[in-house]
Amino acid sequence: MKFYGINYLQTQSNLNDYLKYIIIFSTLFVLIVVFSLYMRHRLQTKYRDLTIIAFLFLLFISGVQYADYTNSQNVHSQSSQMVNFVRLLSKEKNVSVNAVFASSVQLTDGVIVKVGDGYYRVNLSADQATYSLVEVWLTNPDISIVNN
Template structure:
Protein backbone atom coordinates (compact mmCIF):
# COMPACT_ATOMS: atom_id res chain seq x y z
CA UNK A 1 0.00 0.00 0.00
CA UNK A 2 1.34 3.42 -0.94
CA UNK A 3 1.11 6.44 1.31
CA UNK A 4 1.79 9.88 -0.12
CA UNK A 5 3.42 12.79 1.70
CA UNK A 6 2.47 16.44 1.43
CA UNK A 7 5.15 17.21 -1.19
CA UNK A 8 3.97 14.32 -3.35
CA UNK A 9 0.35 15.49 -3.09
CA UNK A 10 1.28 19.03 -4.10
CA UNK A 11 3.23 17.98 -7.20
CA UNK A 12 0.42 16.48 -9.28
CA UNK A 13 1.34 17.87 -12.71
CA UNK A 14 2.58 15.10 -14.92
CA UNK A 15 4.72 14.63 -17.98
CA UNK A 16 1.69 13.36 -19.93
CA UNK A 17 0.14 16.82 -19.92
CA UNK A 18 3.27 18.34 -21.41
CA UNK A 19 3.45 15.58 -24.01
CA UNK A 20 -0.13 16.31 -25.11
CA UNK A 21 0.66 20.00 -25.47
CA UNK A 22 3.71 19.17 -27.60
CA UNK A 23 1.59 16.96 -29.88
CA UNK A 24 -1.08 19.66 -30.24
CA UNK A 25 1.37 22.44 -31.02
CA UNK A 26 3.39 20.31 -33.43
CA UNK A 27 0.15 19.35 -35.23
CA UNK A 28 -0.76 23.02 -35.41
CA UNK A 29 2.67 23.79 -36.87
CA UNK A 30 2.33 20.99 -39.44
CA UNK A 31 -1.13 22.29 -40.38
CA UNK A 32 0.23 25.80 -40.92
CA UNK A 33 3.20 24.55 -43.00
CA UNK A 34 1.08 22.25 -45.15
CA UNK A 35 -1.56 24.94 -45.64
CA UNK A 36 1.10 27.44 -46.75
CA UNK A 37 2.43 24.84 -49.22
CA UNK A 38 -1.11 24.32 -50.48
CA UNK A 39 -1.58 28.07 -50.96
CA UNK A 40 1.70 28.25 -52.91
CA UNK A 41 0.97 25.20 -55.10
CA UNK A 42 -2.79 25.33 -55.61
CA UNK A 43 -2.74 22.77 -58.40
CA UNK A 44 -1.33 20.00 -56.21
CA UNK A 45 -4.23 18.64 -54.19
CA UNK A 46 -2.03 16.49 -51.97
CA UNK A 47 -1.25 19.55 -49.84
CA UNK A 48 -4.95 20.34 -49.53
CA UNK A 49 -5.63 16.78 -48.42
CA UNK A 50 -2.75 16.87 -45.93
CA UNK A 51 -4.06 20.17 -44.59
CA UNK A 52 -7.52 18.70 -44.08
CA UNK A 53 -6.10 15.60 -42.38
CA UNK A 54 -3.85 17.67 -40.09
CA UNK A 55 -6.72 20.05 -39.28
CA UNK A 56 -9.07 17.18 -38.41
CA UNK A 57 -6.37 15.57 -36.28
CA UNK A 58 -5.84 18.91 -34.55
CA UNK A 59 -9.59 19.21 -33.84
CA UNK A 60 -9.63 15.66 -32.48
CA UNK A 61 -6.63 16.34 -30.21
CA UNK A 62 -8.18 19.59 -28.97
CA UNK A 63 -11.39 17.76 -28.13
CA UNK A 64 -9.52 15.05 -26.26
CA UNK A 65 -7.42 17.65 -24.48
CA UNK A 66 -10.52 19.62 -23.42
CA UNK A 67 -12.14 16.48 -22.06
CA UNK A 68 -9.02 15.55 -20.14
CA UNK A 69 -8.63 19.14 -19.00
CA UNK A 70 -12.03 19.08 -17.31
CA UNK A 71 -11.20 15.72 -15.69
CA UNK A 72 -7.79 16.99 -14.60
CA UNK A 73 -9.32 20.15 -13.11
CA UNK A 74 -11.65 17.96 -11.05
CA UNK A 75 -8.76 15.75 -9.91
CA UNK A 76 -6.62 18.81 -9.14
CA UNK A 77 -9.44 20.30 -7.08
CA UNK A 78 -9.79 17.07 -5.14
CA UNK A 79 -6.03 16.77 -4.58
CA UNK A 80 -5.90 20.37 -3.35
CA UNK A 81 -8.68 19.44 -0.91
CA UNK A 82 -6.43 16.63 0.34
CA UNK A 83 -3.49 19.04 0.76
CA UNK A 84 -5.75 21.41 2.69
CA UNK A 85 -7.03 18.52 4.82
CA UNK A 86 -3.46 17.46 5.66
CA UNK A 87 -2.62 21.04 6.68
CA UNK A 88 -5.73 21.28 8.90
CA UNK A 89 -5.06 17.87 10.41
CA UNK A 90 -1.48 18.88 11.09
CA UNK A 91 -2.61 21.91 13.11
CA UNK A 92 -5.27 19.97 15.00
CA UNK A 93 -2.97 17.09 15.93
CA UNK A 94 0.05 19.37 16.56
CA UNK A 95 2.32 17.38 14.24
CA UNK A 96 4.38 18.41 11.27
CA UNK A 97 2.79 18.10 7.83
CA UNK A 98 5.77 15.91 6.94
CA UNK A 99 4.59 13.32 9.50
CA UNK A 100 1.20 12.88 7.81
CA UNK A 101 0.69 10.53 4.86
CA UNK A 102 -2.46 9.61 2.94
CA UNK A 103 -3.17 6.55 0.82
CA UNK A 104 -5.11 8.58 -1.77
CA UNK A 105 -4.57 11.75 -3.78
CA UNK A 106 -8.19 12.75 -3.30
CA UNK A 107 -10.16 13.49 -0.17
CA UNK A 108 -12.79 10.77 -0.19
CA UNK A 109 -14.67 8.91 2.49
CA UNK A 110 -12.64 5.98 3.79
CA UNK A 111 -9.17 7.32 3.01
CA UNK A 112 -6.46 6.02 5.35
CA UNK A 113 -4.21 8.60 7.02
CA UNK A 114 -0.88 7.75 8.65
CA UNK A 115 0.11 10.11 11.46
CA UNK A 116 3.54 9.16 12.78
CA UNK A 117 3.06 5.46 13.67
CA UNK A 118 -0.75 5.38 13.87
CA UNK A 119 -3.29 4.82 11.10
CA UNK A 120 -6.70 6.45 10.91
CA UNK A 121 -9.69 6.00 8.66
CA UNK A 122 -11.38 9.26 7.67
CA UNK A 123 -15.18 9.28 7.72
CA UNK A 124 -16.42 12.41 5.94
CA UNK A 125 -19.81 14.01 6.22
CA UNK A 126 -21.91 14.34 3.07
CA UNK A 127 -20.83 17.95 2.53
CA UNK A 128 -17.19 17.14 3.41
CA UNK A 129 -17.06 19.90 6.01
CA UNK A 130 -16.73 17.59 9.00
CA UNK A 131 -14.87 14.37 9.54
CA UNK A 132 -14.26 11.66 12.10
CA UNK A 133 -10.87 10.03 12.53
CA UNK A 134 -11.23 6.42 13.54
CA UNK A 135 -8.08 4.57 14.51
CA UNK A 136 -7.51 1.55 12.32
CA UNK A 137 -4.92 -1.15 11.85
CA UNK A 138 -3.48 -2.56 8.64
CA UNK A 139 -3.60 -6.27 7.92
CA UNK A 140 -0.65 -5.92 5.53
CA UNK A 141 2.07 -3.84 7.18
CA UNK A 142 4.05 -3.57 3.92
CA UNK A 143 3.66 0.09 3.07
CA UNK A 144 5.64 2.46 0.89
CA UNK A 145 5.98 6.08 1.92
CA UNK A 146 6.31 8.36 -1.08
CA UNK A 147 7.52 11.79 0.00
CA UNK A 148 8.49 13.47 -3.28
CA UNK A 149 7.10 13.07 -6.79
CA UNK A 150 10.52 12.35 -8.33
CA UNK A 151 11.28 9.39 -6.07
Protein backbone atom coordinates (compact mmCIF):
# COMPACT_ATOMS: atom_id res chain seq x y z
CA MET A 1 0.00 0.00 0.00
CA LYS A 2 1.33 3.43 -0.92
CA PHE A 3 1.12 6.43 1.36
CA TYR A 4 1.77 9.94 0.09
CA GLY A 5 3.43 12.70 2.08
CA ILE A 6 2.67 16.40 2.08
CA ASN A 7 5.54 17.21 -0.29
CA TYR A 8 4.21 14.80 -2.92
CA LEU A 9 0.66 16.10 -2.51
CA GLN A 10 1.79 19.69 -3.02
CA THR A 11 4.05 19.13 -6.01
CA GLN A 12 2.34 16.41 -7.97
CA SER A 13 2.15 17.27 -11.64
CA ASN A 14 0.39 15.42 -14.34
CA LEU A 15 2.68 14.35 -17.18
CA ASN A 16 -0.33 13.62 -19.37
CA ASP A 17 -1.31 17.30 -19.35
CA TYR A 18 2.14 18.30 -20.59
CA LEU A 19 2.04 15.62 -23.29
CA LYS A 20 -1.33 16.88 -24.54
CA TYR A 21 -0.05 20.45 -24.67
CA ILE A 22 2.97 19.32 -26.69
CA ILE A 23 0.72 17.47 -29.14
CA ILE A 24 -1.59 20.47 -29.52
CA PHE A 25 1.21 22.96 -30.12
CA SER A 26 3.07 20.66 -32.51
CA THR A 27 -0.17 20.12 -34.48
CA LEU A 28 -0.70 23.87 -34.55
CA PHE A 29 2.84 24.32 -35.85
CA VAL A 30 2.26 21.68 -38.56
CA LEU A 31 -1.02 23.39 -39.48
CA ILE A 32 0.73 26.74 -39.91
CA VAL A 33 3.53 25.24 -42.01
CA VAL A 34 1.19 23.26 -44.25
CA PHE A 35 -1.18 26.21 -44.64
CA SER A 36 1.69 28.47 -45.67
CA LEU A 37 2.79 25.85 -48.22
CA TYR A 38 -0.77 25.68 -49.50
CA MET A 39 -0.92 29.45 -49.90
CA ARG A 40 2.37 29.33 -51.79
CA HIS A 41 1.38 26.50 -54.11
CA ARG A 42 -2.36 26.94 -54.56
CA LEU A 43 -2.59 24.56 -57.48
CA GLN A 44 -1.31 21.57 -55.51
CA THR A 45 -4.22 20.12 -53.59
CA LYS A 46 -2.09 17.92 -51.35
CA TYR A 47 -1.24 20.89 -49.14
CA ARG A 48 -4.90 21.87 -48.91
CA ASP A 49 -5.78 18.31 -47.86
CA LEU A 50 -2.98 18.26 -45.30
CA THR A 51 -4.19 21.61 -43.95
CA ILE A 52 -7.71 20.28 -43.55
CA ILE A 53 -6.46 17.09 -41.85
CA ALA A 54 -4.23 19.04 -39.46
CA PHE A 55 -7.07 21.47 -38.66
CA LEU A 56 -9.52 18.65 -37.94
CA PHE A 57 -6.95 16.86 -35.77
CA LEU A 58 -6.30 20.09 -33.86
CA LEU A 59 -10.03 20.59 -33.39
CA PHE A 60 -10.43 17.01 -32.11
CA ILE A 61 -7.49 17.27 -29.71
CA SER A 62 -8.75 20.62 -28.43
CA GLY A 63 -12.15 19.09 -27.66
CA VAL A 64 -10.56 16.17 -25.83
CA GLN A 65 -8.27 18.56 -23.95
CA TYR A 66 -11.22 20.68 -22.82
CA ALA A 67 -13.01 17.62 -21.45
CA ASP A 68 -9.82 16.51 -19.68
CA TYR A 69 -9.27 20.04 -18.41
CA THR A 70 -12.58 20.07 -16.55
CA ASN A 71 -11.79 16.66 -15.06
CA SER A 72 -8.29 17.71 -14.04
CA GLN A 73 -9.68 20.84 -12.37
CA ASN A 74 -11.80 18.57 -10.16
CA VAL A 75 -8.81 16.37 -9.39
CA HIS A 76 -6.60 19.37 -8.55
CA SER A 77 -9.35 20.75 -6.33
CA GLN A 78 -9.59 17.47 -4.44
CA SER A 79 -5.79 17.31 -4.19
CA SER A 80 -5.65 20.76 -2.63
CA GLN A 81 -8.40 19.67 -0.23
CA MET A 82 -6.18 16.72 0.76
CA VAL A 83 -3.26 19.07 1.45
CA ASN A 84 -5.47 21.21 3.67
CA PHE A 85 -6.82 18.11 5.39
CA VAL A 86 -3.30 16.81 6.13
CA ARG A 87 -2.37 20.18 7.64
CA LEU A 88 -5.55 20.24 9.73
CA LEU A 89 -5.00 16.67 10.92
CA SER A 90 -1.40 17.38 11.89
CA LYS A 91 -2.55 20.29 14.06
CA GLU A 92 -5.31 18.20 15.62
CA LYS A 93 -2.98 15.30 16.44
CA ASN A 94 -0.10 17.61 17.48
CA VAL A 95 2.38 16.04 15.08
CA SER A 96 4.54 17.47 12.35
CA VAL A 97 2.91 17.86 8.95
CA ASN A 98 5.69 15.59 7.64
CA ALA A 99 4.49 12.76 9.92
CA VAL A 100 1.06 12.52 8.27
CA PHE A 101 0.65 10.35 5.16
CA ALA A 102 -2.45 9.53 3.12
CA SER A 103 -3.25 6.50 0.98
CA SER A 104 -4.81 8.68 -1.73
CA VAL A 105 -3.94 11.98 -3.36
CA GLN A 106 -7.60 13.02 -3.30
CA LEU A 107 -9.81 13.64 -0.30
CA THR A 108 -12.48 10.96 -0.50
CA ASP A 109 -14.49 8.97 1.97
CA GLY A 110 -12.61 5.92 3.21
CA VAL A 111 -9.08 7.17 2.66
CA ILE A 112 -6.52 5.73 5.10
CA VAL A 113 -4.16 8.15 6.84
CA LYS A 114 -1.01 7.28 8.73
CA VAL A 115 -0.36 9.57 11.69
CA GLY A 116 2.84 8.63 13.44
CA ASP A 117 2.54 4.89 14.01
CA GLY A 118 -1.26 4.74 13.88
CA TYR A 119 -3.57 4.20 10.92
CA TYR A 120 -7.00 5.83 10.63
CA ARG A 121 -9.89 5.59 8.20
CA VAL A 122 -11.43 8.96 7.32
CA ASN A 123 -15.24 9.03 7.26
CA LEU A 124 -16.46 12.18 5.54
CA SER A 125 -19.94 13.64 5.77
CA ALA A 126 -21.98 14.02 2.59
CA ASP A 127 -21.03 17.69 2.21
CA GLN A 128 -17.40 17.02 3.29
CA ALA A 129 -17.71 19.63 6.02
CA THR A 130 -17.08 17.18 8.87
CA TYR A 131 -15.08 14.03 9.28
CA SER A 132 -14.43 11.32 11.81
CA LEU A 133 -11.40 9.12 12.29
CA VAL A 134 -11.66 5.43 13.03
CA GLU A 135 -8.52 3.59 14.02
CA VAL A 136 -7.77 0.69 11.69
CA TRP A 137 -5.08 -1.98 11.42
CA LEU A 138 -3.50 -3.08 8.18
CA THR A 139 -3.64 -6.76 7.22
CA ASN A 140 -0.64 -6.30 4.95
CA PRO A 141 1.93 -4.14 6.76
CA ASP A 142 3.98 -3.86 3.56
CA ILE A 143 3.72 -0.12 2.88
CA SER A 144 5.76 2.33 0.87
CA ILE A 145 5.90 6.05 1.48
CA VAL A 146 6.14 8.49 -1.42
CA ASN A 147 7.33 11.91 -0.30
CA ASN A 148 9.12 13.57 -3.21
